[in-house]
Amino acid sequence: MRHNINSDIALTHIITRKRQTLVAALGVTLGVGVYLFMNSLTSGFSSFSRDEMFKNSAHIKIYKDDELSQPLVPSAGSGHITVIVNPQVTTLSKKIINPEQLLSTIKQQPFVVNAISQVSFDAFYNRGKAQISGDCSGVNILDYDAMFKTSKYIVGGSLNRLQGNLNGIIIGSGIAEKLNLGIDDNITVTSSYNVVKVMKIVGIFTTGSSLTDNAKSYMNISTAQQFIKEGPSYVSNIFINIPDPNKSEEYAASLQQLTPYKVEDWKTTNADVLASGKTRDVLMSSIAMSILVVAAFGIYNILSSTIAQKINDIAILKATGFAGRDVIRIFLMEALIMGLIGTLIGLIIGAVLIEIMSNIYMGGPVGYFPIRFEPALFAKSFGLGVFITLCAGYFPARKAARVDPVEIFRK
Known part of the structure; x- marks a missing residue:
């Protein structure tokens, strides 16, 4: 029964604050969509670069x-100096x-x-x-x-x-x-x-x-x-x-x-190329992750604002027997709902962008744009989107759980 009440309260907050819910969900949508697209792009370029290497290079x-010329006087120990005169390649x-x-x-x-x-x-x-x-x-x-x-x-x-x-x-x-x-x-x-x-x-x-x-x-x-x-x-x-x-x-x-x-x-053999590729991958992943973190701060701000406005309601809930963990569940559920809505829409938008780009012909050795669908990236994007939104919702929820109803009623 208590779980049903918690869900009803969370849904009521979501429905009565549609604009803020939409803004938070769109932030997650943007973050997840960009994260999925850029990581798919990075994966596609990495696969393309590897295929280019393997055109004429074996595994x-x-x-x-x-071989270089050997020392004229071999070193007998750490206290001796190795003598090499005009070292050069001696391979015949x-x-x-x-x-x-x-x-x-x-x-x-x-x-x-x-x-x-x-x-x-x-x-x-x-x-x-x-x-x-x-x-x-x-x-x-x-x-x-x-x-x-x-x-x-x-x-x-x-x-x-x-x-x-x-x-x-x-x-x-x-x-x-x-x-x-x-x-x-x-x-x-x-x-x-x-x-x-x-x-x-x-x-x-x-x-x-x-x-x-x-x-x-x-x-x-x-x-x-x-x-x-x-x-x-x-x-x-x-x-x-x-x-x-x-x-x-x-x-x-x-x-x-x-x-x-x-x-x-x-x-x-291709250490320099791989190093450049890793640098590119880290850069693009960092940009995508930054956008996702910014979206999480949007949820954090919205929930913090909700808690500030609903502080009296929270005090009444706690005074009527709701425990701190119930309050945490309510606001985590709100964050989860906003995160799920934003994440699912973000995955759809990311998939559409990938489909569009994969059908663009670039010409030359590239052919079609090097980007592709990877189920593992979709799963990773979904999990990361939900995880970050839950983290963003936890801290305001914990703050709400610590509200002292006596102090609120005195004010």
């Missing part, structure tokens, strides 16, 4: 790292010894989804007097496609024409445009080892990234080995994909136990 890569070759065995061992690991080998080198693309610098990757193109989905970026020719074609090459659309080349045209490729070959263009791709499209090309791994004057066993990199990219550090540590070569996860 984990293995390569031979550069980037070759991975016995790559077939290492690749086979890696593929046997239960957490490895895919693993491929690659030979990369700096190249110059020439047509007449025109020349473009770039980098070329020698790969088994079908295995490479299975890892990086390269086929979806092909705009001319096909990947299949490169398979087994030692004279074929697939180039970026920027290279083709600058040198005015098309499918089945010839292009002269020169490596940094001064090896020159005339290659036939069997495919053209475009990723939307000018850095890649203006410099990147692919050829068979055996052809790439010829460009750098190496034999058929030469491999410069091994790329590995795993089920969950977020666990790349853990899996990289496991792979490091299998080889003396450098094992590097994608987070280490």
Whole structure:
């Protein structure tokens, strides 16, 4: 019975103060809607940035790292000085010894989804007097496609024409445009080892990234080995994909136990990009949270005003047997009702904004605006909206529960 009376009193306050209830609910609506929209936007941009990284970058890569010259006089202890004269890189070759065995061992690991080998080198693309610098990757193109989905970026020719074609090459659309080349045209490729070959263009791709499209090309791994004057066993990199990219550090540590070569996860490779992304995420989340907190202060002010105006009513309630916890329940229920109304409307408005933005085509590599529905964000926004409004209602409610009816009646 007492709970029903508490509910009736709370609803009476809500109904009789419609304007203030509406203002408080709209504040929560704005806060929840903005919070949901901005976090969905942040999540969308993070997913887009990650997809861009994984166009040409594996989750984990293995390569031979550069080595610096060793000290002339090794240090015998903390009291001795290490002598190094003109320290410099002493790595003579980037070759991975016995790559077939290492690749086979890696593929046997239960957490490895895919693993491929690659030979990369700096190249110059020439047509007449025109020349473009770039980098070329020698790969088994079908295995490479299975890892990086390269086929979806092909705009001319096909990947299949490169398979087994030692004279074929697939180039970026920027290279083709600058040198005015098309499918089945010839292009002269020169490596940094001064090896020159005339290659036939069997495919053209475009990723939307000018850095890649203006410099990147692919050829068979055996052809790439010829460009750098190496034999058929030469491999410069091994790329590995795993089920969950977020666990790349853990899996990289496991792979490091299998080889003396450098094992590097994608987070280490793209540390600067990820740091910028985290800064952006914190900034946008802080702005959204600030708006939500401002909305909570609106509820706090409204309930405080209600308590000040209803101070005599509160004194009468307590004098007739209502306990302090009953008063707290009444005002918390008011806050909850305003919070639920505002939160639900905010979720609807946020969903509408997300739907509108997700259908806006941006063009280029972005495509449609990088924002998407995520049920977890909706649940988080709902829970946060209700929690903050309850917190905003608790402090005025506690103040009301401490009202001394005797003091009020004396006044």
